[in-house]
Amino acid sequence: MFLQNPTKQAAITTADKVFEQLQHAIVEGDMTAGSKISEPELAKRYEISRSTLREALNRLEKCHLIERKANVGSRVVDCTIEGLLELYITREALEGMACRQAALNMTDEEIAYMQDMLAKHAGDKALQDGIAYYQEEGDVDFHYKVILGSHNQQLINLICDQLYHLVRMYRCQFGMYSPRATRAFTEHSNIIQAICDRDGELAELLMRRHIAASRKNIENKIALQKATQKSEEL
Amino acid sequence: MFLQNPTKQAAITTADKVFEQLQHAIVEGDMTAGSKISEPELAKRYEISRSTLREALNRLEKCHLIERKANVGSRVVDCTIEGLLELYITREALEGMACRQAALNMTDEEIAYMQDMLAKHAGDKALQDGIAYYQEEGDVDFHYKVILGSHNQQLINLICDQLYHLVRMYRCQFGMYSPRATRAFTEHSNIIQAICDRDGELAELLMRRHIAASRKNIENKIALQKATQKSEEL
DNA sequence: TGAAAATTAATTGTCGACAATTATACTTAA
């Protein structure tokens, strides 16, 4: 589940390494969402100076995992339902367009590779039906490959380097393990077919529906939760 | 022509001030695109320490105005035609969705304000037809208001805080002064009408066509330039 | 007792210096 842009070099400076550690800690909830960040404390814990810690914090701010206020400090970003839905709407716009561009710009080799990948996932699914984890991996890989296939550096940066860390954070915090496995698989197939046909318009439409379906699925879950909470109160 | 997110506080720290100065210098071409940035030199010029300069550089990197490589240094971002077209494609996706959300989420007061704004621009245009500057201002204001009208903080951040500095930079560097003034005005009117009708689908479609038209306009110009260059070579 | 003001403590922003890495210039050998 690595979504880093492969064009960028690996982390070599200590600020980079601390950034990656903090990133994982935030995404996986080891640093609680919404909590304040104490620079002296964190610097001591990671055994680095405040300067390099601040460098790491700047990178976290770049992918919207923390928020800073001048002369006040940093906080881990808060995970709200509104924020989650906003994120899905943004994904729908960006990944939809990325999918359209992928249909126009992917090479035949890239398309063939994606078809192979999907076939392999189909085999995995037949073998271990119901195990969501592999499907989750496959889902991420699929979206990742489509985004890269757009060959649009602007889109790639925005989605992979910025949005997806937040996406992963929400997935971890809200415990969402790809609940629509079988439907998602056929949706992926249709999208790849549209790309293969070089039908950019259809490819974008299908990707947007695919993401919108996930969003609506979440909205339904939320509504259900609220309903059960209400009934318990009675 | 201020696109800063009004929810964010004004610049109070010196790093913020230097960031704004550097931002203007880069956008308006006072720092040449693609040139290397010397931290000691810049720090000396602005009479600050390297620490606060690096803080400012980090903010420039956040809105993609500079690029950094570890242990090598920073460069002002390069303005290429491919980059410009990529930017317009990204805008088409994001502002299109923002426009859809604006149709769903704007208050009646916000819509009324935008209609007034457009009427005012119509008056200005009648008075001083052909002067592109006011139309340019109006164009930026229009897009800005629509984006804010989405009430989607994720979209607002991405577009206003990150993309639009690059947009302005390209406009300055390539000398594009809103060449489609009259057509753009009627397109704006139609978009506002769709928002007023709460027709999100149409609003998104029109905004995407509006931006795509600008992109195609640029593509045509480029093609024309290349053609004349070729003919001059003969 | 409660609230406002003043003082203290803690946190963030900024600075200059040193260490590590990269780029440049020079020397040496083929």
Add this chain to the structure above:
DNA sequence: TTAAGTATAATTGTCGACAATTAATTTTCA
């Protein structure tokens, strides 16, 4: 003369300390 290797210089990354701002505590007065 050119190429590779080495030594020098310059640049970036990291560190600890001080200044400025904000938060917490105490004091004072109604």
